[in-house]
Amino acid sequence: MRILYSTFFTGFWLLNGLLVGVATAQVPKSLDSVMVYLKTHTSQDTNYVIALNVMGRELHEKGNPDYNRADSVLRVSEKVALKLNYGLGLSRAYTNLASIYYLTDKPQQAVEYFQKALTTAENFKLSPRFICGAISNVAAALSKLQQYDKVVAMQLRSLRLQERYNVQPRIATTYGGLGNAYRELNKPKEALVYYEQALALMRTEKNTRGMAIIENNMGICYDGLKRYDKSLASYRMALKHAEEVDYELLQADILVNIGLALKLSSRFKEGIPYVERSLAIGRKQQNKGTMATAYFNLGQIYEELKDYKPAEENLKKALELARERANKEQIANYTQGLADLYGGMKNFQQAYAYQLEKNKQIDSTMVVRTSAEVQRLVAQYKTEKKEQEIKLLRQQAQLREKELINKRLQTNALLLGGALLLLLGLAISAWLLNRSRLRRLEEAQALRKQIAHDLHDEVGSTLSSISLLSGMVNNLIAQKRPESVERAILKINTDARQILEAMDEIIWTINPSNDSLHRIALRLQEYAQPLMESKHIQFSMVADPTLDQLPISMEIRRNLYLIGKEAITNLVKYSEATQATMWFDHQKGQLTVVIEDNGRGFDRTQPSERTGQTSMQQRAKAMGGSLDVQSAPEQGTRLVLTTTIAG
Numbered sequence: 001m002r003i004l005y006s007t008f009f010t011g012f013w014l015l016n017g018l019l020v021g022v023a024t025a026q027v028p029k030s031l032d033s034v035m036v037y038l039k040t041h042t043s044q045d046t047n048y049v050i051a052l053n054v055m056g057r058e059l060h061e062k063g064n065p066d067y068n069r070a071d072s073v074l075r076v077s078e079k080v081a082l083k084l085n086y087g088l089g090l091s092r093a094y095t096n097l098a099s100i101y102y103l104t105d106k107p108q109q110a111v112e113y114f115q116k117a118l119t120t121a122e123n124f125k126l127s128p129r130f131i132c133g134a135i136s137n138v139a140a141a142l143s144k145l146q147q148y149d150k151v152v153a154m155q156l157r158s159l160r161l162q163e164r165y166n167v168q169p170r171i172a173t174t175y176g177g178l179g180n181a182y183r184e185l186n187k188p189k190e191a192l193v194y195y196e197q198a199l200a201l202m203r204t205e206k207n208t209r210g211m212a213i214i215e216n217n218m219g220i221c222y223d224g225l226k227r228y229d230k231s232l233a234s235y236r237m238a239l240k241h242a243e244e245v246d247y248e249l250l251q252a253d254i255l256v257n258i259g260l261a262l263k264l265s266s267r268f269k270e271g272i273p274y275v276e277r278s279l280a281i282g283r284k285q286q287n288k289g290t291m292a293t294a295y296f297n298l299g300q301i302y303e304e305l306k307d308y309k310p311a312e313e314n315l316k317k318a319l320e321l322a323r324e325r326a327n328k329e330q331i332a333n334y335t336q337g338l339a340d341l342y343g344g345m346k347n348f349q350q351a352y353a354y355q356l357e358k359n360k361q362i363d364s365t366m367v368v369r370t371s372a373e374v375q376r377l378v379a380q381y382k383t384e385k386k387e388q389e390i391k392l393l394r395q396q397a398q399l400r401e402k403e404l405i406n407k408r409l410q411t412n413a414l415l416l417g418g419a420l421l422l423l424l425g426l427a428i429s430a431w432l433l434n435r436s437r438l439r440r441l442e443e444a445q446a447l448r449k450q451i452a453h454d455l456h457d458e459v460g461s462t463l464s465s466i467s468l469l470s471g472m473v474n475n476l477i478a479q480k481r482p483e484s485v486e487r488a489i490l491k492i493n494t495d496a497r498q499i500l501e502a503m504d505e506i507i508w509t510i511n512p513s514n515d516s517l518h519r520i521a522l523r524l525q526e527y528a529q530p531l532m533e534s535k536h537i538q539f540s541m542v543a544d545p546t547l548d549q550l551p552i553s554m555e556i557r558r559n560l561y562l563i564g565k566e567a568i569t570n571l572v573k574y575s576e577a578t579q580a581t582m583w584f585d586h587q588k589g590q591l592t593v594v595i596e597d598n599g600r601g602f603d604r605t606q607p608s609e610r611t612g613q614t615s616m617q618q619r620a621k622a623m624g625g626s627l628d629v630q631s632a633p634e635q636g637t638r639l640v641l642t643t644t645i646a647g
Contacts, residue, residue, distance in 0.1 A: 031058040044080050049089035052077035056096045060103065064285065067100050074100075087124025091117045095137060105289075105327075107144035114138045128165035132158045136174045143180055151181040172201035176214055179221075188221040195221065209250075212241035216254050219261065228265045235261060252281040252290045256297055263297075268304050275301065292321035296334055299341070308345050315341060332358055349472050466495050517591065517645070518548035520557055521584050524564045531572045532580060537597075542583035550586060550645055559619040560593070560641075563627070566612040567595045567639050575599030575637060591625075591645040596638040601631040 034055050041048055052073055059070035074096050081090035098113035118134040139154035155178045162170055175198035183191035195218045202210040215238035222231035235258045242250045255278035262271035275298050282290030299314035315338050322330035335358040342351035470492065476485045521543045532539035552560075564582070571580055577599030585592045613629065616639075620627035625643025 031055065031062065034058070044083075046084060046086050046089060049077050049081045049084065049086055049093070052080070053089060053092045053096060056093070057099075060096070060100050065103070067104055071097065071100055087120055088126060088130075091120040091124070091126065091130070091134070094120060095134070098137065098141065102141060102144065105144075107141050110141040111138060111145065114141050128161060129167045129171065132161045132167060133171055133173065135161070136171060136177050139177050139181075140173075143177070143184070146184070148181045148184045151177065152185075155181065169201055169204060170197075172198045172205065172207065172210060172214075174198075175201065176210070176217070179214075179217060183217065183221055183224070186224075188224040191221050192218060208241045209245045209247055212238045212245065212247065212250055212254070214238075215241065216250070216257065219254075219257055223257075223261055223264060226264075228261050231261045232258065232265075248281050249285060249287060249290060252278040252285075252287075252294070255281070256293055259297060259301065263301050263304065268301050271301055272298065288321045288325050289327075292318045292325070292327075292330060292334075295321065296330075296337065300337065303341055303344065308341070311341055312338075349475060352472065466492050516548055517550045517552060517584060517586070518543065520552075520561055520564075521547060523561060524568065524582065527565060528568045528580075528582065531568065535572050537572070537577055538579045540581050542581065544584055544586045546586055547584055550591075552645060556623050556643070556645075559623050560643075563616045563619050563641060564593065564595070566616055570612065571595065571597050571599070571637070575601075577636070586645065589644055591643050593641040594638065596636060598636045601633050601635045601637050603633055604629065604631060 034051050038051050056070045056074035059066045074093050077093040094113050094117035098110045101110035114137040121131045121134050135158040139151045143151045155174050158174045175194045179191040179194035199214045215234045219231040219234035239254045255274045259271035259275035279294035295314045295318035299311045302311035319334040322334050335354050339351050339354035473488050525541045575597045577597035580597040582595045617627050623643045628640045631637040
């Protein structure tokens, strides 16, 4: 799983080509000397801008970064460069500001400022090498947004410009950026080709820091190819280079990757000291992201060793730090890690709790996954249930088929014994009868499928929840935890009540005695009245007296009821109305159902918090009718359903 690796350094080194060096030897390059220079250099000229850029870069890149101070210095540099119309200084100021956003996990702002640096460089016609490097920086920020196809396009654009203007030597960061993109696109072999070219250029430039990051990324590729001997060699070389330039956060990243490569090689105990060294650096730097990554990976290694206590402690610390940073991706991953850990420990109650928390971070329609064991049981239950349903359907189909064959044989016997004139009549009658029976058989099959679908949707998931909770109750009783038992039983009662309500609706839908529009109107009134009263909405129902003599099919009745129910639910939840009306009208074979309120309404052209409109439109279309929703802000809402009903 790639989530085990820190991705902090996969693209940042791309900035180096633009951030190192200055345009004149008059400006010092170290932080201390440049601060002295700025105090004595009072004239706000181009050298002043260059010095500010050097100071801003040093403040956010070296040792313990001071991002706020760096930002303030670079804002001054931007302002003075604009005043002087100094393109190179302005572009470098934008580049440094972008790198701060990059390092503080604000990739969208990083893209914006890298693009400003590129546009400035193009407008001021700076050197082709500078422009090509600026393109690569935009690609680096896009990589953080996981837009890897765009990254490849931008880096190839940079390479084409380098070839057109014969930029020498080629920019190593462009090749490294392509390597990163192909690696993220799960093409490690293609990535390694570009990493090798980037590494060769870095060696020529004697860029030790860049070499460290390249070697680290190559190690990740070799891990993806399961060549752990190669990955460990790359990581150790990367660590050597990172130590040479005293780049501690990069060292922390590499140390975690070494620990993971050893874990993937089943050398679990060997990996622990490396990850602990990474954690120590994170604490020293007070970098919560680095610490969270280290805690999580330590927890996973201890889990592999079946040493569950330190595994639990480290995973919980990782989750706590992720919550402090409000990192949704890490929160989801670390919560899942704890759910899996408790599943392996057979502590299904805790596994269930963390799995529910994880599911809040992802799409609510996904099935709850508690642990490997619970998954197996749920899957087995569903498989057995489906097999029973299939077996029952087959038996019913065979009985129907035998019945149909017997009836056909009887009809044929009568036809053979009749006169020629009667033969023709009986043949016609048999054909019509057979078609009618087939239609009834098809309708019966469709009804069974619909009932099975409704039971699965309305009841199946709730039964699964009751099954899991019931299994937990025994453990809770054994643990003498009456409050937890009471909550679990309350949940089971609630779920059971929901099942009864769902079953009641399904039974009402298929009951032939309800095959009239009048019964639907009464049912909707019974559903709406208590909901309206709970919101103090004055509700009235107007129905055409002839509705009681209008029979309709089960399918139309079902869709009509569900449309009305959804409309009433939305009205009660969102309209803030004081009055609401529903009326049924039947004129010349056309049924019109109107539901309207005097509430706040909504703008049809804007996204609405009201739900189910697409579903209602589909159901209206299935009935052969149409649904028109009329609404405007502060002017209420009116739903008009029309369909053809034979009178």
